[in-house]
Amino acid sequence: MTVKPRERPADPDDDPVESMLKKTGCLELHYKVQECIATTKDWRKCQTEVNDFRDCINKHKKPEEVYSESELPTATTDRTCSDCIGLVDI
Structure with a gap:
């Protein structure tokens, strides 16, 4: 496997x-x-x-996954803790 060296800016003074900002077009x-x-x-x-x-800048941001309150994942179970005792090895 060949590892590519990190690319360096053409000019060490590049900000x-x-x-x-050049990449986004917002400079x-x-x-x-x-x-x-x-x-x-x-x-x-x-x-x-x-x-x-x-x-x-906002046009070029990666969209973040946003859930509405009704879409939030929930952990539900029909079992009570006493139902689980026999299912878990201690």
């Missing part, structure tokens, strides 16, 4: 966050958020940029 929106914050000195004034960036 891993920027690399991830330019990230820059817009940074530019707005640098210009206004107040992230609260950059909500349009922040929301656009968040929407882009």
